[in-house]
Amino acid sequence: MPVKPDELWGVLDENPEAVVYAGGTDLLVKLRSQHAKPACLICLERLDDFKGITTEGDEIFIGALTTHREMVGDPIVVRDLRLMATATKSLGSPPVRNMGTLAGNIVTASPAGDTLAPLYVLNAQLEIRSRSATRRAPIESFILGPGKVDLNHGEIVSRIIVSKSPKFGVHHYEKVGRRDSLACAVVSMAALVNVTDDNIISKIRLAWGSVGPTIMRFRSVESFLEGKALSIKGLSEAVRLVKESVHPIDDLRASSSYRREVAGRLLLRLIGYTPCI
Amino acid sequence: MKFNSINIGSILCRPDALLKVSGEAKFAVDYYENNCVWAGVKRALEPHAILKNIDCVNALKIPGVLKVLTHKDVQGTNRQGVIRKDQPVLVNDKIRHCGDAVALVLAETKSDLSLAIDAVQIEMERLPAVTDIATALETDSHLVHEHNEKSNILLAGDITVGKGLAAANQCDVLVEAKFETQRQEHAYMETENGWAWLDDEGRINIVCSTQTPFRDRVEIAEALGIDPKNIRIIVPYVGGAFGGKDGITVQSLLALAAQHSEGRPVKMWWNREESFLSSVKRHPSMMSYRLGAKLDGTLHFLDVDISLDTGPYDHLGGVVLALAMEHSGGPYRIPNGLIRGKCVYTNNPVGGAFRGFGVTQVTSAMERAVDLLAEKLGMDRLELRLQNALKAGDRNFIGKTLITSTGIIECLETLSRHKLWRRKLSWKCGAPIFKKRGIGISAVMHASGYGPVVPDYANAKLELTENGKFRIYCGVVDMGQGNTTANIQIIGSLLNQPVGRIEVILPDTDKTLPSGSASASRCTYTFGNALVSAAGIMRERLCQKVADLLMIKDSNEFSMVPEAIRHLPTNREIRLETIARTMDLAEKVVIAHFRAPVATDLVTNDQEMRLHGIPHNLFSYSANLAYIEIDEITGKVGVQKYLTVSDCGKVVNPQLYDQQIQGGICQGLGLALYENFETLDGYVLTKDLSTYLVPTSMDVPDVESVALGIHEPSGPFGSKGIGEISTNGPLPTIANAIFDATGHMLKKSPIKPEAVLAALERNLSR
Amino acid sequence: MIAKVLISFELNSKKIEVETEPDRRVIDLLREDLGLTGVKESCGRGDCGSCSILVDGFVRLSCLMLAVQLHGRKILTIEGLNELEGVSISVQDAFVELGAVQCGFCTPGMIMSTIDLLNSNPKPSRNEIREAISGNICRCGAYQKILDAVETVTEELSESKNV
Structure with missing residues (x-):
């Protein structure tokens, strides 16, 4: 259990097989189901350097080890990142949110990770550190596939960086789970939208979870929607486009056809934000 | 404690709750000693195979491994089961499902144990697995049990009612539907476990989580070839059971381990994955219904065909089938029809007892059929039910005359007057954007006790202690249902003692007496009746004793008061403690026996059916209502309100009554909407609580419960069974509410959002 | 054998020190080594909450924590409540x-x-x-x-x- 980054780099150097965890809510479950006992487990929870939420200029910096509970209760998140707050509240359960961290949710890289679709539409960047270097990567290129991320041995995610602007009027996240707590997303959708007074979508970003190997963003759908009315009529063609674009799987939680259908239909929920309502 | 009244009908807080909120309550799983041996099971993980060899060499090489035991180490019949003894303790010839136990490993630590279990190698010859009812019934199907007389059928039977199938033609309206229910897992929070040791006298002592200590003792004895006298079973608090601990889980394995642990205590505790893999489940069912009526709505005919998948072992499969057949027509008068049922062996997980016990399945079918019929007749669904509902003196569908309290009409009438029924239309019309609302109802009956053949009795033992308290020895397990508390109220009110003067001894085959299982909605009815007798004898004996001491002729002049006996004409009192000192042990103990009345109606000549419990004598009833809201975008069903009106006799303790009602509804809603224990070709797919979706606090609404409190003359204080009935309501009530909202009846459970979406789509295109 | 680690923490208002294996789970330490059987295990993987304890005042799952993570923390289990007031x-x-x-x-x-x-x-x-x-x-x-x-x-x- 390193406390300072230097200690961390040291332990990482000495143990090339080391497995790193923060909250343990994913990794320890995985080890149990695989009956695995890694030779070296590094717990990051005491690395205070990688905690806390701050703003600098136009950017918000979220420490990698910020727990989900801390996210939900943070005034900066509540004010500027409502989307993250909503999504994070739907993750797991209260004790899981007390333990799990934002970076943990990212590196687990589950297509159902509840914080991920919001981070995609926020165009989040990850700060990745090793003993000798610091680099930044956009989340979209960092996550390579289910459980796969662009992280080398000796590197850890240190901060998540989100830009404050441009401002969006509508922050929307919906998770479709089979029950209302302790649920894995069957489909989820994050949306940032600006709507004009006469109900026209001026700017929109959309991302879906659990409908492909990673979170999916369809820029063609976004640009198709910009300039359209926020109405059933305006959205219905986009619903069809989304259904054609997703690549969901069948599993115990839902069929691929259901995921496909609902992924599209979730767009309709945006109608609730129509200025005239 | 605010609620400490021992009066019948008042709330007495559960004394066990005091221990449970402080962490002091000891469950079987809380027994540890430093020198204990950990025992664990190597599971087959194959649905169907011939066992060729068990290779323990590598396992035995692991440091810390003490023993690897196989069927060769079992001295008895190596077979266990409640009715039919067909389940091996350790497989000796054939593997019949993935959860079969093949070897028993004893080790120093948990981690040694898990390494060794992985290292045991099973050599086997795989056989094609029989994994669905239709295939199992084909004439050339592989057989799960080669020597079974009826191929893959465990139990089958049919019962003709009235004119039988011929009456179909006399109906003006006939509806026909096929229903399918899923395999449900109990998922009690305390997984199967126990603690055992061989004592100096050579007796095996087992502390375990079970509903049936006395039956377990006999089963272990036979399977392992031990004299039952040399087995003692102790059952502390049980962390939930719901039928899943109605029979052997760890018991025989633990006893076997204790025989080989060289005097050291043995601990076995299945983890969640192992519990899922090897425990019994609610039987998946396929049900065909044809229900017919006259134009005026009088039910005239019902044709039912029920098939249950019982997995490879009987457990209680035959009994579940019989109870399903008995309840297949619901709480209605139906003069004609045919009931066909079969319980089929497969290589799927074992089907067994689960709160509701077959009634859950058939009620869900019948109540949906009634709604379909109401629609076809153009009748109000509540009117149709009321018109045909049973009253005392009627014969139910199977032909049993109802001679005990029968309150289904009152249940339905109370529901009809309730604001949730009266305001249903305005609520339905107020649905917000993207929501569709529906209201569903159902009527349910549920038997209690064992049926006409298997003796349904209890033996209550009551002792006056040295310090003048009363000690209740109850052999019926308290797995959370709270019968212990009801027992305290019975003694407290009959002997006029405050709660602090009453002690309880939990089930222990050395101390308490055989009183049947903690199941079948019978705990308080059967044991309670025995306890009422015991209290009467005790009171009479003590009053007589004091009368003799004081040389007063008429013992009727005495009455029991807290801690003493008072001579009413003179107000003289003698303390119970003082009386206790004048009595010897035999005098201070009262044992009373109660045997539940059984049905004498000869509804079938099939002895097998009678043996398996047809028919029962005593029934509880309920009427249920649900408000649901469907999300049109996702198909998700939200249950907004749930009302249940129940006739389960007089209420002994309203808090315990509510707990049973609310808990059963929670499990029923799980069955209706979430829970599904899935397998593929006999292999288990649902491995843990992240995919087996038990309702959370977010998923169930607050329940409104109205207890009618109708007096049942045969019950203690007018009470009758409450344990199971509430589980049966939610599935049909929710399905009927979706029918109300969408115009489509969903016939397969759990009702998944995708099926609801499809129903909505069909509704739009109509 | 893996070397044991010495950890110290506050358990139910008392400071304690124990030696434990680095891969031992908190729930096993509490139930088996320290006799606090009020902490229950039911799923072993964070799906049920039975093993919840308070760590520095926040509820956490003791089946998904390793014992070494307790070092320096304040732990409260159900048994510890009996001595608290309020x-x-x-x-x-x-x-x-x-x-x-x-x-x-x-x-x-x-x-x-x-x-x-x-x-x-x-x-x-x-x-x-x-x-x-x-x-x-x-x-x-x-x-x-x-x-x-x-x-x-x-x-x-x-x-x-x-x-």
């Missing part, structure tokens, strides 16, 4: 009085979640209570009475403050 006693009493306990296996975890809630939000709404206990599965389905019990505590707390 909120925890009210919660325990309310669970008994309002019938929030059936089989009792989820109860310790349920109470730990309740205390975490009331520490951070003394006046929760019924829905907030629902959310706070939504990581604790109660298979007996006692949720409604658990909500009643927590609501009662909340009312009592605010009444006693007003007085």
